[in-house]
Amino acid sequence: MITLNVDLDERSYPIFIGRDLLEHFISDSSLIAPYISGRQVVIVSNETIAPLYLDKSLKIFSNYQCKTVILPDGEIYKTYDGILPIIDCLMENQFDRRVTLVALGGGVIGDMTGFAAAIYRRGVNFIQIPTTLLAQVDSSVGGKTGVNHPLGKNMIGAFHQPQCVIADTNTLNTLDERQLSAGLAEVIKYALINSAEFFTWLSNNIDELNNRNPAALAYAIEFSCQDKADIVAADEKEQGQRALLNLGHTFGHAIETALGYGNCLHGEAVAIGMIMAADLSVRHGWIDEKIQQQIIELIKLAGLPTQIPTEFDVRISAADFIKLMAGDKKVLDGQLHLVLMEALGKSIITADFDVKKLEQTLNAFATD
Numbered sequence: 001m002i003t004l005n006v007d008l009d010e011r012s013y014p015i016f017i018g019r020d021l022l023e024h025f026i027s028d029s030s031l032i033a034p035y036i037s038g039r040q041v042v043i044v045s046n047e048t049i050a051p052l053y054l055d056k057s058l059k060i061f062s063n064y065q066c067k068t069v070i071l072p073d074g075e076i077y078k079t080y081d082g083i084l085p086i087i088d089c090l091m092e093n094q095f096d097r098r099v100t101l102v103a104l105g106g107g108v109i110g111d112m113t114g115f116a117a118a119i120y121r122r123g124v125n126f127i128q129i130p131t132t133l134l135a136q137v138d139s140s141v142g143g144k145t146g147v148n149h150p151l152g153k154n155m156i157g158a159f160h161q162p163q164c165v166i167a168d169t170n171t172l173n174t175l176d177e178r179q180l181s182a183g184l185a186e187v188i189k190y191a192l193i194n195s196a197e198f199f200t201w202l203s204n205n206i207d208e209l210n211n212r213n214p215a216a217l218a219y220a221i222e223f224s225c226q227d228k229a230d231i232v233a234a235d236e237k238e239q240g241q242r243a244l245l246n247l248g249h250t251f252g253h254a255i256e257t258a259l260g261y262g263n264c265l266h267g268e269a270v271a272i273g274m275i276m277a278a279d280l281s282v283r284h285g286w287i288d289e290k291i292q293q294q295i296i297e298l299i300k301l302a303g304l305p306t307q308i309p310t311e312f313d314v315r316i317s318a319a320d321f322i323k324l325m326a327g328d329k330k331v332l333d334g335q336l337h338l339v340l341m342e343a344l345g346k347s348i349i350t351a352d353f354d355v356k357k358l359e360q361t362l363n364a365f366a367t368d
């Protein structure tokens with residue numbers, strides 16, 4: 001088992017990564033005990049994940065008074081109303097401020113459970129047990145929790161850090177290929193933010209990752225979590241550098257919202273968004289076109305789309321992009337900030353881009 005630490009003073013917490021971690025935690029109850037303050041636990045999962053991992057998870061918490069909430073599966077349920085079954089369960093059972101919520105699932109369950117934990121009785125503890133690659137490398141770490149609004153992704157939420165993250169890499173064996181690829185998009189993101197070396201490693205090991213080679217996956221997860229832990233420790237509430245983690249997200253969130261939540265997966269939209277960020281960087285002469293081609297090649301090899309899908313009923317115009325991007329969380333005093341690239345493995349946050357060039361990028365990728 002690898003243990004990393006997210007260093008946030010009194011809110012610091014460990015990320016445990018490894019194979020058979022659920023079994024490990026079942027066989028030694030002293031492992032979970034430090035992360036639970038009361039006697040009450042609520043495990044939140046969904047109808048797809050619960051049949052696979054709920055029994056094992058219940059065994060980890062067998063010394064506690066434990067309830068479960070099983071939500072429907074899908075990004076479309078990541079709404080304000082969608083978290084009400086969690087709150088209802090907490091209220092009906094009169095769970096107190098020492099209750100611990102456990103998010104057993106991917107980023108959707110993690111974001112919803114974390115948000116419910118942030119608002120129930122003005123904040124109770126929660127634990128993340130991420131079961132998708134995307135959740136293991138990104139969403140379970142860093143304390144961003146929340147739900148979508150019809151007009152914008154993740155617009156209702158709170159920063160609320162978990163007590164610990166338990167990433168059992170065995171759970172990835174039941175993930176379908178499309179979801180594995182979606183997780184790889186966020187892994188590639190870390191390379192493009194700050195490590196050309198990791199980009200080379202990914203290019204050399206993409207087949208192993210696609211084939212779920214445990215050692216390759218463990219390395220990619222460890223690298224990604226360490227990178228995220230460092231960035232979050234330096235800028236927990238995204239006052240500066242944490243925005244780098246949004247590479248590809250301003251374009252990606254607009255794509256997800258426009259196409260309808262759940263149609264283009266978050267990781268897929270981020271992959272297309274990173275290519276758009278590379279395109280705009282090329283138009284400014286900040287990176288060479290060859291670098292953009294290398295990025296496109298790796299994204300393709302990871303099984304991800306490189307263009308906005310057209311199989312849904314919705315088309316996206318440049319004007320749609322501009323409207324949706326105006327609501328982005330990186331708009332400050334009316335000015336849009338974008339994460340763009342200065343080199344392979346070096347991204348920057350900037351408002352200093354040419355609007356005409358942005359329009360050219362949007363027109364090049366628009367489907368309407």
Ligand code: NAD
Binds near residue numbers: 075139154
């Ligand atoms: P997801 O949670 O929808 O999971 C993907 C699918 O895989 C679902 O159908 C789920 O039921 C299924 N699944 C999960 N684990 C499984 C397993 N082990 N075996 C088989 N099936 C399994 O999607 P995701 O990609 O994990 O997360 C995407 C969400 O995360 C988005 O809402 C995005 O906004 C959010 N996100 C949040 C952060 C953050 O910092 N909080 C970061 C990145 C993404």
Ligand code: GLY
Binds near residue numbers: 138
């Ligand atoms: N996924 C972006 C962040 O956690 O900041």
